[in-house]
Amino acid sequence: MSKPLTLFDKIWNHHVVDRQKDGTCLIYVDLHLIHEVTSPQAFEGLRSAGRPVRRPDLTLAVADHNVPTTDRRFGITDPESLLQVETLGQNCAAFGIRYFDMGDIRQGIVHIVGPEQGLTQPGMTIVCGDSHTSTHGAFGALAFGIGTSEVEHVLATQTLIQRPASNMRVTVSGRRGKGVAAKDLILGIIGQIGTAGGTGHVIEFAGQAVAELSMEGRMTMCNMSIEAGARAGLIAPDEKTFAYLLGRPMAPKAGAWEMALAYWKTLPSDPGAIYESEVTLDAGAIAPQVTWGTSPQDVAAIDGTVPDPADQADPRRREAMERALSYMGLAPGMNLRDIHIDTVFIGSCTNARIEDLRAAAAVVKNRHVADSVRALVVPGSGLVKNQAEAEGLDRIFIDAGFEWREPGCSMCLAMNADKLKPGERCASTSNRNFEGRQGPGGRTHLMSPEMAAAAALAGRLADVRELV
Amino acid sequence: MQKFDTFSGVAAPLQIDNVDTDRIIPARFLKTIKRSGLGTALLYPLRYHADGSERPDFVLNQPRYRKAGILIAGENFGCGSSREHAPWALLDFGIRCVIAESFADIFYNNCFKNGILPVVLPKSEIARLTECAERGANAVFTIDLAKQEITDPDGRTLTFEIDPFRKHCLLNGLDDIGLTLEKAPAIATYEQAARQTQPWLFK
Ligand code: SF4
Numbered sequence: 001m002s003k004p005l006t007l008f009d010k011i012w013n014h015h016v017v018d019r020q021k022d023g024t025c026l027i028y029v030d031l032h033l034i035h036e037v038t039s040p041q042a043f044e045g046l047r048s049a050g051r052p053v054r055r056p057d058l059t060l061a062v063a064d065h066n067v068p069t070t071d072r073r074f075g076i077t078d079p080e081s082l083l084q085v086e087t088l089g090q091n092c093a094a095f096g097i098r099y100f101d102m103g104d105i106r107q108g109i110v111h112i113v114g115p116e117q118g119l120t121q122p123g124m125t126i127v128c129g130d131s132h133t134s135t136h137g138a139f140g141a142l143a144f145g146i147g148t149s150e151v152e153h154v155l156a157t158q159t160l161i162q163r164p165a166s167n168m169r170v171t172v173s174g175r176r177g178k179g180v181a182a183k184d185l186i187l188g189i190i191g192q193i194g195t196a197g198g199t200g201h202v203i204e205f206a207g208q209a210v211a212e213l214s215m216e217g218r219m220t221m222c223n224m225s226i227e228a229g230a231r232a233g234l235i236a237p238d239e240k241t242f243a244y245l246l247g248r249p250m251a252p253k254a255g256a257w258e259m260a261l262a263y264w265k266t267l268p269s270d271p272g273a274i275y276e277s278e279v280t281l282d283a284g285a286i287a288p289q290v291t292w293g294t295s296p297q298d299v300a301a302i303d304g305t306v307p308d309p310a311d312q313a314d315p316r317r318r319e320a321m322e323r324a325l326s327y328m329g330l331a332p333g334m335n336l337r338d339i340h341i342d343t344v345f346i347g348s349c350t351n352a353r354i355e356d357l358r359a360a361a362a363v364v365k366n367r368h369v370a371d372s373v374r375a376l377v378v379p380g381s382g383l384v385k386n387q388a389e390a391e392g393l394d395r396i397f398i399d400a401g402f403e404w405r406e407p408g409c410s411m412c413l414a415m416n417a418d419k420l421k422p423g424e425r426c427a428s429t430s431n432r433n434f435e436g437r438q439g440p441g442g443r444t445h446l447m448s449p450e451m452a453a454a455a456a457l458a459g460r461l462a463d464v465r466e467l468v
Numbered sequence: 469m470q471k472f473d474t475f476s477g478v479a480a481p482l483q484i485d486n487v488d489t490d491r492i493i494p495a496r497f498l499k500t501i502k503r504s505g506l507g508t509a510l511l512y513p514l515r516y517h518a519d520g521s522e523r524p525d526f527v528l529n530q531p532r533y534r535k536a537g538i539l540i541a542g543e544n545f546g547c548g549s550s551r552e553h554a555p556w557a558l559l560d561f562g563i564r565c566v567i568a569e570s571f572a573d574i575f576y577n578n579c580f581k582n583g584i585l586p587v588v589l590p591k592s593e594i595a596r597l598t599e600c601a602e603r604g605a606n607a608v609f610t611i612d613l614a615k616q617e618i619t620d621p622d623g624r625t626l627t628f629e630i631d632p633f634r635k636h637c638l639l640n641g642l643d644d645i646g647l648t649l650e651k652a653p654a655i656a657t658y659e660q661a662a663r664q665t666q667p668w669l670f671k
Pocket residue numbers: 064065109110111130132348349350408409412413430431
């Protein structure tokens with residue numbers, strides 16, 4: 001019998017075009033997603049070398065980082081943002097690449113659009129000049145972020161020069177408790193292994209709690225595997241995966257579907273496959289999580305307190321914590337539930353899919369946002385927005401005092417007009433609480449959509465378990 | 469790409485772990501369609517006050533490190549966003565080599581595409597180099613990539629590990645795309661096979 005392989009090993013082996021003696025491989029790329037921020041210099045490189053795009057049919061472009069989320073009739077007012085978005089449109093036209101522009105109902109955050117269109121499929125290699133490409137791993141696709149030079153390399157050759165990663169398995173056993181979301185599982189994992197815990201590894205998420213997640217929840221988990229330092233996150237495809245894909249506009253059609261399905265079913269890791277590193281957690285022991293610092297690993301259960309740097313033995317870690325607390329304007333020992341917030345952001349490629357909006361809406365229904373709080377919902381795509389409106393979620397949010405916006409990255413990284421003012425504190429469903437991420441001087445607390453909704457109502461960090 | 473063979477310069481010690489790429493170059497500076505001109509925004513939140521004035525105590529603002537060509541960092545340097553603007557900003561400032569205890573994967577990769585040498589060394593060696601670097605502008609370090617050696621200002625040398633293929637590309641300033649296009653027949657063969665086994669990936 002041949003050696004048992006992991007899901008990662010199988011996808012990797014399938015895509016090797018060329019292997020050098022030192023183990024460096026040339027791997028084929030099945031889907032290349034591009035956006036306006038990390039692609040202009042790559043196209044410029046192609047132009048100056050006179051090179052075409054090898055597989056425009058495997059490339060999809062969408063503008064998401066810079067687009068306004070308010071009334072779009074007047075277009076983009078910021079001249080630099082406008083230039084970036086226009087440049088993307090021109091490059092796509094010149095090189096024959098499909099492009100969902102701002103007026104297209106399918107426009108949205110690139111990592112929400114791919115799965116939604118059925119472009120993201122099991123067993124694929126997927127890259128994008130964006131670290132949260134890991135999102136697509138939820139379908140059992142090997143998906144990872146690349147730099148702009150690599151974007152150019154993929155455009156020109158449809159391949160990437162890579163060395164294989166190591167395998168890591170994170171098993172989340174048991175069942176989630178009431179009010180505990182996929183976001184809490186991944187924040188709990190990052191809290192345990194740290195932001196460099198997955199460096200050099202592809203993490204396969206497994207166990208009952210992962211199998212029980214919807215595709216949306218699985219995307220949330222894989223999305224943040226980069227926050228654990230991993231090259232990619234993966235979840236074995238199963239019946240849920242196939243059901244999600246069936247009938248999507250760009251999924252394989254009848255005839256090809258059966259052939260694709262037969263292939264996809266061969267992908268899950270073989271029994272006895274070897275993982276270089278293993279971590280296990282019990283979902284039942286994970287409470288709703290919130291971050292208190294400026295790194296996703298600075299995370300704690302909502303019923304906890306702000307930790308004390310004085311308890312840290314390592315002086316560098318102590319200094320980093322002190323800096324984080326001073327930036328965040330927090331004192332050691334404070335109850336997390338006593339932290340008042342100014343803003344709530346429900347959005348981003350981590351948590352702006354329809355299920356996320358449903359979960360947040362269920363919490364705020366027939367309730368109202370605290371007077372002091374400005375709250376916004378930014379759907380992940382035009383189609384998510386449409387679906388939510390068809391279900392009446394927009395009314396629930398608006399009646400509760402939320403702003404209902406157009407799709408885009410928005411306050412996840414504050415490249416457009418949506419940003420925090422210095423010192424403002426935000427309960428956010430995004431993925432990074434780095435200093436200045438949501439605007440210079442802004443303070444971010446990461447959490448699930450349910451928890452952000454609860455914080456909006458309370459005007460402070462709150463435990464959603466008391467509301468559901 | 470600019471090749472990297474030997475390099476001599478002053479080293480700025482940045483004794484912070486987990487320096488993310490949002491700190492190396494914040495998002496508002498990414499609204500560019502060029503690679504150049506990002507050096508002034510390098511490490512913006514550490515280098516400048518909110519009003520844009522310099523923080524005089526920050527290492528790169530001290531006269532003796534203003535011309536630094538080497539950065540000595542801590543653990544997990546370059547974590548977070550994949551933005552290649554991070555190495556572009558370093559390069560534009562004049563940094564050709566980053567020495568750290570560890571790097572995040574994407575940033576590490578991006579360095580090689582831009583003629584920047586990332587060197588991983590153990591904590592103890594970093595501490596020793598940091599001590600030398602603290603002497604400022606007269607403390608010149610020399611890096612010899614072919615020999616995989618760093619010579620500190622006292623003339624002591626230490627060696628570092630590097631992937632042979634990446635070393636080769638950096639030493640010769642090779643363009644990855646050019647190298648890969650030499651393998652176009654292998655790519656075409658792969659595509660031909662995939663057309664049979666995975667026809668749904670072809671229009
Ligand atoms: S939503 Fe945020 S993390 Fe996701 S792609 Fe946009 S900027 Fe990046």
